[in-house]
Amino acid sequence: xxxxxxxxxxxxxxxxxxxxxxxxxxGGSLSGIWKVSGPGWVSINLFHGTDWGPLRAAFCRIDHxxxxxxxxxxxxxxxxxxxxxxxxxNFHLAWGTMMARMVMDGAVESATRFTGHFALKLAGVPIRDxxxxxxxxxxxxxxxxxxxxxxxxxxxxxxxxxxxxxxxxDDGVAAAHALQLGGIEAVSYLGQEGKAEGPKTVPxxxxxxxxxxxFAQGERICALHxxxxxxxxxxxxx
Numbered sequence: 001x002x003x004x005x006x007x008x009x010x011x012x013x014x015x016x017x018x019x020x021x022x023x024x025x026x027g028g029s030l031s032g033i034w035k036v037s038g039p040g041w042v043s044i045n046l047f048h049g050t051d052w053g054p055l056r057a058a059f060c061r062i063d064h065x066x067x068x069x070x071x072x073x074x075x076x077x078x079x080x081x082x083x084x085x086x087x088x089x090n091f092h093l094a095w096g097t098m099m100a101r102m103v104m105d106g107a108v109e110s111a112t113r114f115t116g117h118f119a120l121k122l123a124g125v126p127i128r129d130x131x132x133x134x135x136x137x138x139x140x141x142x143x144x145x146x147x148x149x150x151x152x153x154x155x156x157x158x159x160x161x162x163x164x165x166x167x168x169x170d171d172g173v174a175a176a177h178a179l180q181l182g183g184i185e186a187v188s189y190l191g192q193e194g195k196a197e198g199p200k201t202v203p204x205x206x207x208x209x210x211x212x213x214x215f216a217q218g219e220r221i222c223a224l225h226x227x228x229x230x231x232x233x234x235x236x237x238x
Contacts, residue, residue: 030062030111033190033212033221036073036135038104040197042120050120052129056194056203059138059210061221061238072238074208074223075196091116099123104133112137140212142186148209151187154222157235158184158213165232176237182216190221195234208234 041053060073071093091114094103103126106116114135119128157163157176165173188211195207208223225234 030108030137032062033138033140033219034060034062034135035138035191036060036133038133039118039129039131040194040203041199042129043199044120050127051199052118052131053197053199055131055133056197056205058193059190059221059223061219072221074193074210074221074236074238094121096121106133138190140188140190140214142188142214144189146189148189148192148211150209150224150226151189151211153226154211154213154224155184155187158222158237163232164230165235169232169235172236176222176235179215179220179237181218181220184213184215186212186214188212188214193223195225213237 036058037055038058039052039054040056043051043053045051058073060071063070063072090105090107092103092105094101096102099122101121103119103121104116105119106114108114116133117128117130118133119126121127153163157173158179160177162173162177190210190212192206193208193210194203194205197203208225210221210223213220213222220237222237223234224232224236227233
């Protein structure tokens with residue numbers, strides 16, 4: 001029987017035209033960088049039910065504007081993927097369409113921690129992951145050693161350079177060139193993150209190298225992977 005494997009991180013890939021649901025959050029400002037655990041994949045079989053992959057860590061940025069809080073994680077499309085409104089302790093976050101979407105329901109425990117559970121909703125029917133997802137706010141330290149060794153490359157790209165790269169990254173590189181946030185004030189190593197997984201793939205927890213870029217007028221996370229031959233085969237600033 002054919003299985004459907006859905007690669008998943010906190011913010012599952014979302015196209016710009018996809019619907020975005022409102023989220024409810026309680027407590028102080030959630031703006032900043034978060035490290036969040038979540039299932040690496042979910043597999044659906046018509047006869048054997050739903051299997052959720054093991055939890056893996058992902059880095060996300062939560063931003064605030066006039067509409068509330070917005071999440072940004074690696075793998076998203078141009079849409080924000082979800083909005084948070086300050087109104088109560090519990091929250092509901094969703095990506096996708098009314099017929100098929102990924103959701104997360106949880107509670108904000110403090111200004112630096114939240115917990116919850118992911119679920120898959122098919123035609124409105126939720127299929128919940130029993131594993132507890134946790135989010136921890138990260139304190140950015142500019143003096144963190146650059147063990148990833150890519151800070152210079154990130155600076156070059158944001159400065160307008162176009163290194164050899166997979167054609168699928170054209171839009172991501174162009175978007176990085178088009179950022180209008182003023183000069184770069186700091187590039188801080190954030191950590192490593194795995195790439196999208198499936199039930200039959202071998203996990204690579206260190207595939208992506210991530211940096212926090214402090215601009216004069218804002219903050220972004222940039223994630224990348226460079227092949228041994230120098231070809232950039234993963235890149236996104238979010």
